[in-house]
Amino acid sequence: MSEQPSAGGSLADRISKPELSAQADSFQPKSGTSWADEVASPATEEPPSTANMGEAVASESSVADAQVDGATEPFGGSQLQEPAYQVNVKLADLQADPNNPLYSATSFEQLGLSEDILKGVMSMNFRKPSKVQERTLPLLLMNPPQNLIGQSQSGTGKTAAFVLDILHRIDLSSEQMQKTPQALVLAPSRELARQIQGVVKVMGSFVPGLIVEAAVPQDAAARSRKIEASVIVGTPGTTMDMIRKRSMDVRQLKVLVLDEADNMLDQQGLGDQCIRVKSMLPKSIQIILFSATFPDQVIKYAQNFAPGANQMTLQHQDLTVEGIKQIYLDCDSDQAKYDVLVKFYGLLTIGSSIIFVKTRDTALAIEQRMTAEGHKVVSLTGGYEGAQRDVIIDSFRTGHAKVLITTNVLARGIDVQSVSMVINYDVPDKFVGRGKFVADPQTYLHRIGRTGRFGRVGVAVTFISNRDDWEKLMEIQRYFNTEMTKVATDDWDELEETVTKIIKSSRAGNNWKDGAKA
Structure with missing residues (x-):
C-alpha cells in the first residue's frame, strides 16, 4: 500500500513519481509579472476563525531547564522555552469535581507514574509539566481511559504527553507481552514516525522490556514479517497493510494516537486509511488526536473519530509564529x-x-540546477524510496547537509534545532476541485514553524512572482491578522544584512524568557 503524501501539494506531487533521470534544463520557469507593488490593504477583516498570529506572551516563570518535544537532542531536536499559552480544556467528568487530585498536575510525581518512567522523564531534562502536559496528562491517565482531542502548538510537549500515557498503560510483565503490540501511533510521514519512535525509545529507556518498532514503507519481505513490539509507530497505509496481512496482532492494543491528526483526517487518502485502521482495532481502545491546528470542519470529523473525547485547545491568539520574521520577495518571474x-x-x-516547493519535479529540478552550479543541497520528497529518505533526513539532522529542498511531506512535526530559515519557494495552496487551488494558511503555519522553534528566532521568506501568488499570500496574511514585510530584491546588500542579523541573533540564543524578548 503506497503512502499518501501530506496535504497541500499539487495533484502531480500527490500522484506522480519524479523521473530521477530528468535533466536539469527541463526546469523552464514561465515569465510573470510583479504584483507586490500593489498597495496591500491592512488586515482589518476578522480572520476566518481557528488561528491568529497575535503577539506571543512570554512566560513569566519559564521552565527551569529546557524540555524537549519532537525529536530528542541526539536526533537534532529542539529544546522548549515555553510561552504562557492559555489552555482551554473541556474537562468532561473532571469539571464536575474540581477537588479531584487529577484536576491539574504541577509535577510529574503527582501523576502516579512508575519510577522507571520518571527516570526517563528526568533524563530528557523535564523538571515539571508544561502547561499543555499539566492539563492533558490527568485526562489521559485517568481510569477508565478516555479519548482526547488536543490542539497544541509545536514545542508545548504534546509528544511527551502521549508517550507518557503509552508507557503508563502498557503491560511489560512477561516476555510475551513485551512482544505484543499494545500501543499504536500513526503519523503522516515516514520521517515524523521515525522521530516519534526515537522519543519513545529515549523516554522509555529505563523501562524494562520495552520494544519499539516502526511500521513505515519497506520492501515486501520486511512488510510481511511479523512485527513483535509493545509500541508501534507507523504511517497509516503501511500499518493497514500489515494488519490485513496479519503481520501485526492488534487484539491487545490499548492506545491509538494520531499525530498531526487534522492533516490525516482532512486528507481523503490518509483519512480513509486511518478510519480503516481504527475499524480493525479493539472497540475499547483509547484514542488520542493531537495537532497544532484543527480547522472547524476537521474538529467535527475528529469528534466522530474519537467519540466522547475530552478536548484541549489553545486560545486563538496563541497560535502564533512570534519570533519568526516573515518577509516576502517580489520576483519579476519564476526564473x-x-x-x-x-x-x-x-x-x-x-x-x-x-x-x-509545490511539486516533486520542482524539488528535483532545483536540486539538479543548484548542484550543477556547485551548491551543496539535497532534496527529499515522497518519490524517494524509504532507505534513501532515511539517509537524507539523517544527514540533514546531523548538519552534514545544510539545505534541504522538500514538498509538504516535511511541513509537519519535523524538529531540527539548527533550522534558522524557511523559504516558501511556492506559496502553499490546496486543491479544492475543478482545477482550482486556494491559499492554505494551515500549511503555511506548519511550514514556517520548522524554524523559530520553541522561542528561537527564525526567518520565513516567501517568493511571489505573479498575481495568483500575491492574492494567496494576502489571503494568508488576512487569515492570521498579521503583516509580512516586503523586502526589495534590487538592493541585495540590504537584504543580506537584514536576514544575516536575524539569523545570527537566533544562533546567539535570543529567545522569549523572563517576560521579555531577549
Missing part, C-alpha cells in the same frame, strides 16, 4: 525566483534551511 534563491545560498548555510 527570477530561482536566481534569487541561488543568491540566497550563502544565507541559507549560516544555519540550516528548508526550501518548500
